[in-house]
Amino acid sequence: MSKELQKIAQQLSPLERSIVPHLEKPLPEIKKETGLDQTSISRALQFLQNKGLLEIKKTTEKTIQLGTNGLYYKKNHLPERRLTTALETKNHQPIQEAKKATKLSDNEFKAALGVLQKKALLQLKNGKLSLQASKEELSKKTLEEQFIDTLPLPEKDLAPEQTLAYETLKKRKEMVETKETAQTSFTLTDSGKELLANPKLLTETKDLIEDITTDVIKTWNRNKQLRAYDIHAPVPKLHASKRHFVNQAIEYGKRIWLDLGFEEMTGPKVDSSFWVFDALFTAQDHPVRDLQDTFFIKDVQAELPKKETTTKVKQAHETGIAGSKGWQYSWSPEEAKRPALRPHTTNLSARTLAKLKPEDLPKKFFTINKDFRNETVDWSHGFEFYQTEGIVVHPDITLRDLLGYLKLYYKKMGFENIRFTPAYFPYTEPSVEIHVYHPEKKTWLEFGGAGMFRPEVTAPLFGKPIPVLAWGQGFDRTIMDAHQIKDLREMYSNNLNQLRSKKIWLT
Amino acid sequence: MANVTFPRKAFEKEVKLTPQVIERIPFFSTPLESLTPDEIELEIFPDRPDLLSMQGYLRGLKAFLGKETGLKEYKTKSSGEKLKVDKSLPKEWPYAYACIVKNLKFDDDRIKEIIDLQEKLGATLLRRRKKGGLGLYPLEKITFPITFKGLDPNKINFRPLEGPKELTGRQILSRHPTGRAYGHLVEDWPKFPIFVDAKGVIMSMPPIINSHEVGKIDETTTSVFLEVTGTDPLTLQKALSIMVTTLADLGGTIETIECTQQTGEKQNIPDLTPQKNKLSLENTNKLLGLDLKEKDLAPLLAKMGHDYKNGSVKSPAWRTDILHEVDLIEDVAIAYGYDTFVPQIPDISTVGQEDPQEVFHTRLANLLTGLNLTELNTFHLIKLEEADRMGTKDTIETEESKTDYKLLRSDLLTPALRILQENKNADYPQNLFEIGTVFEKAGGVGRRSEQGAMRRNSKQAHEAPFGGGDTSSETGVKETEILQITLTPSNFTEAKQHLDTLFQALDLHYDLEETEHEHLVPGRTGLIKVDNTEIGHIGEAHPRILKAWGLKFPVASITLNLDELFKLIKG
Known part of the structure; x- marks a missing residue:
């Protein structure tokens, strides 16, 4: 008799044990003799198959x-x-x-x-x-x-x-139908037959202890033996509750900036055009200010900030400030009062810059938060998305420092191969686009924009021109990459099965 | 954002697209969108409309690649002809500039290119013609001097370009495709602007359409009259310069016209005098973090089409983007090569600081996952029918949303019920929570909403120096951070167990007061109070609402105002 078979006998659970002696009989008889329900018998057969004692055959039969x-x-x-x-x-x-x-x-x-x-x-x-x-x-x-x-x-x-x-009847409506029924049968393997031929094996292992009860512990002695388990047997599913995977990624992103000495900015998601556009030197006829691109809010009017700031922003647009020629048009305060769901978190950077005093410097700020654009939804676009925004304010800060922060951030997000190319934004000069190399697609993908705030932005808000590094990086793309999500819609579907089964953020 | 497509064959007559050149193109500030055997497609940023034509683009790229560098100058001579801008013009459209280009050779492709450039300039620099419109005319069809004036639209009569017959100015707006596309720009003006030649022939009705008889260029055209009209002299002259230099690159010779504006000011147009600006080496090095020498500036700026000498830069008249020294410094950076910069982390010491309320939110979220609740992250926008289902009134609506999501959420129960509805096939119980922002109009009369109940207590949300605080008086919208716990299948008892555990962990004592809430079952609804401050609701969701969402199991709900709770905790 093989050792293997002895081990199997030790692993037999009470349920399996109860049907093993009847295995030479057909299924309905087993059911009758053991008094077990269909589900228990199916499970027992499945476990016995896992142990190599029998082979289950499933056939379907069509009944008319x-x-x-x-x-x-x-x-x-x-x-x-x-x-x-x-x-x-x-x-x-x-x-x-x-x-x-x-x-x-x-x-x-x-x-x-x-x-x-x-x-x-x-x-x-x-x-x-x-x-x-x-x-x-x-x-x-x-x-x-x-x-x-x-x-x-x-x-x-x-x-x-x-x-x-x-x-003939099949052609007539709902006269007859076919129903598929699954038929289960099994055949014993050689090991199975051997086990049945040695009933002693079963009786010898009959008294193995199943559960470790309080009583078992109390009365434990060296003669007692515990039943071995089939550790490969599947177990029922357990759901671990988790933070939303997007929020886990945000936690990680936040830590990157906190570790680098950045302070967190918070602020309004619905903001006046003043903070969203005008303070950022975006001319009032710029296409981004069309209903087509930005969510403006109906039946609500915003107020302008204190006069000093408003006057200087107006000047920056109309005739220029700090050596600039400006956009040379007549700036409308009414246009600046239109509230919008912010299309970027840069309104927070502008508001922060307006609160800063020269003696506060140097300062670094960040936020990772939602932005909104009036877009239709497809695999790569949505009307809500996350951005990680940052500014560094210091009299001696340079473009090379901007590239340094961005490179470090992307490295920490898992992207080593990135490049910087020139770009255009109304509020930065020089401006930078960040491209990440996609090894599968063998191409560069645009991940975000950055630059140094123009003097037309800093002079009205801070009171004088000051170098400010600024960036707004799409955050969703990095999460999609980390979770191998191909469709942006999946990020925000809140599909509970997916949320429950998603891996956690491990870094 | 504008994309342009150029024929590859013609492009490569000027610049061969070797792998090295292709690699450099994005570093010239023009992302390469696609490259096929026939075409090259590029993105042109809005600050460089002079790159919208193939001639303009090649002019810039050649310099960038080190061929034909420096300021490109174009010769002009006087044509002796005149344009007069008349005072009868509508006040909305006061300016006009014009010039002549001779010795042109047109074929189908060239005409298409020119019309394409005209359209692209109209769409971008001229803001979908809101700021101005450009027109071209075969020179031989018109007689000088030309007048630009305003006329009653019903008295304007001419055959619009490609139209079958004569129409009045008003009719053109409704019957001609271009009229329908741009009619909204002029329809309210008492008079429409027109160009009229010396014989009284109407040449065009800017910014809508040219005359078919005198305003259509074809392969036989060798000389053109070129005009631009609109609202902003600077932009108009830039647009005309871009068009005229493109024609000059095609072999044309430029002749000026004396243009007299309504004020009586006379100018010979085009005025291609280079722009002069100062540039400091010190500022350049300071902004870019480089150690360039004075001798480096001239060759770098020459690669971007400028001339540099002794701190002074001469730039092409058609460059629209030079408002400040920093714009020239960026050109130095582009010429230097963005890929040549060595990134560095500066030695600046600052102290990291997470927003205190955000820290509190994270702590709460971790506690709630410990209670076996799954966190949601839902859209801030909800659908109209969802607000109807909840009986939500006084919603904040966005303008012209492109999707069904049109309203700002005023609670987090609405999105939570949506998620329950969409996840009927997932295992139960479904115990969920979300921390997020809800919106209501500032100072609006309160229905008893999550925030409304608490409004009378709200002061500054929190005092983090660079946190948002309460900006509602400025933005017109009150934003509140709230926590929503949604349990199903569940009941009041289970919800209260969660509330107890939560407050025990917060080391706070709460009181419940019987109350009513539009989403909850009367008699099973509690107002949550801490030290007499109302901070939320607990209760069972009303079957009427569950039915409206098609839900089958009872739902228990807890809503807490985190702005208020955080204030209490901070003491």
């Missing part, structure tokens, strides 16, 4: 049974039978009269006519219906009727004339 209409007609006779019966009472009836006599619906009557004409049992002449067969012939049950009486039947067992009836 009556459909909704079939059941009805079995009780109330088929339409064609009702018509022949009516005509037997009174042959050569006008068609409408016959219909009335049968009490059939239009469709049923049509079907009855069709069937009988096809079988050449009926003739329609001058609007009158006449039977073409003998009484004897008519009184016999048709193939279809016989077939209906014998249902349900396994599809594979049909006799030729039954097949014919089946084919």
Whole structure:
């Protein structure tokens, strides 16, 4: 006897143990003898298969049974039978009269006519219906009727004339239907047979301890033996509650900036055009200020900030400030009062810069938060998205420092291969685009924008021109990459199955 | 954002697209969108409309690649002809500039290119023609002097370009495709602007359409009259300069026209005198973090089409983007090569500081996941029918949303119920929470909403020096951070267990007061108070609402105002 088999015997659970002695019998008998329900038997068989004692075979069998209409007609006779019966009472009836006599619906009557004409049992002449067969012939049950009486039947067992009836009835609405039933059987493997041939194995291992109860612990001695488990057996699912995976990523992103000495900015998601656009030197006729691109808010008006700031921003736009020529147009305070769902978190940077005093410097700020754009939704676009925004304010800060922070940030997000190219934003100069190399697509993807705030931005807000590094990086793309999400819509679907099964952010 | 497509064959007659050149193109500030055997597609940023034509683009790229560097100058001579801008013009459209280009050779492709440039300039620099419009005319069809004036639209009569017959100015707006596209710009003006030549022939009705008879260029055209009209003299002259230099690059010779504005001011147009600006080496090095020498500036700026000498830069008249020294410094950076810069982390010491309320939110979220609640992160916008289902009134609506999501959420129960509705196939119980922002109009009369109930207590949200604080008086919208706990299948008892655990962990005592809430079952709803401050609601969701969402199981809900709670905790 193999050691292997002994080990298996030790691992047998009480459930498995209860059916093993009956394994030479067919399934229904096992059920009867053990008194177990179907689910328990299926599970026991599955476990025994896992242990290599038997092999389960699953086959499906198609059974033909009556459909909704079939059941009805079995009780109330088929339409064609009702018509022949009516005509037997009174042959050569006008068609409408016959219909009335049968009490059939239009469709049923049509079907009855069709069937009988096809079988050449009926003739329609001058609007009158006449039977073409003998009484004897008519009184016999048709193939279809016989077939209906014998249902349900396994599809594979049909006799030729039954097949014919089946084919005819299949064409009629909901007369018959097929149902697939799964049949389970099993055969014992060699190990299984060996186990059954050695009942001693079962009795020897019968008294192994199952659960470690308080009593077992109290009375423990060296003679006691615990049952071994099949550690490979599957177990029921357990759901761990988690932070939303996007918020986990935000936590990580925040830590990057906090570690680098950045302070967090918070502030309004609905803000005046003043903070969203005007303070950022975006001319009032710039296309981004169209309803097409930005969500403006209906029936709400914002107020402008203190006069000092407003006047300087107006000057920056109209005639220029700090050596700039400005945009050379007439700036409208009304336009600046239109509130919008911020299209970028840069309103927070502008507000922060306006609160800063020279003696506060140097300062670094960040936020990771939602932005909104009036977009239709597809795999790469949405109307809400996250951005990580940052500014560094210091009299001696340079473009090389901007590139340094961005490179470090992307490295920490897992992107080593990035490049910087020139770009354009109304509020930065020089401006930078950040591209990340996509090894699968073998191409550079744009991940974000950055730059140094223009003097037209810093002079009105801070009181004098000051170098400010500024960036707004799309955050969703980095999360999609980390979770191998191909469609942006999945990020915000809040599909509970997905939320429950998502891996956690591990860095 | 404008994308341009140039024919590759013609492009490569000037600049071969070797792998090295292709690699450099994005570093010239023009992302390469696509490259096929026939075409090259590029993105042109709005600050460089002079790159919208293939001629303009190649002029810039060649210099960047080190061929034909420096300021490109174009010769002009006087044509002796005149344009007069008349006082009868509508006040909305006061300016006009014009010039002549001769010795042109047009074919189908060239005409298409020119019309394409005209359209692109109209769409970008001229802001979908809101700021101005450009027009071209075969010179031989018109007689000088030309007048630009205003006329009653019903008295304007001419056959618009590609139109079947003569129409009045008003009719053009409704019957001609271009009229329909741009009619909204002029429809309210008492008079429409027109160009009229010396014989009284109407040449065009800017910024809508040219005359078919005298305003259509074809392969036989060799000389053109070129005009631009609109609202802003500076932008108009830039647009005209871009068009005229593109034509000159095609072999044309430029002749000026004396243009007299309404004020009587006379100018010979085009005025291609280079722009002069100062540039300091010190400022350049300071902004870029480089150690350039004086001798480096001239060759770098020459690669971007400028001339540099002794702190002074001469730039092309058609460059629209030079408002400040920093714009020239960026050109130095582009010429230097963005990929040549060595990134560095500066030696600046500052102290990191997370927003205190955000820290509190994180602590709460961690506690709640410990209670086996799953965190949601839902949209701030909700659908109209969702607000209807909840009976939410006084919603804040966005303008012209492109999706069904049109309203700002005023609670977090609405999105939570949406998630329950969408996840009926997921295992139960579904115990959820979300921390997020909800919105209501500032100073609006309170329905009893999450925030409304608390409004009378709200002072500054919190005092973090660079946190938002309460900006509602400025933005017109009150934003509140709230916590929503949504449990299903569940009941009041279970919700209260959660509330107890939560407040025990916060080391706070709360009181419940019987109350009513539009989303909750009367008699099973509590107002949550701490030291007499109302901070939220607890209760069972009303079956009417569950039915409206098609939900099958009872839902229990807790809503807490975190702005208030945080204030209490901070003491």
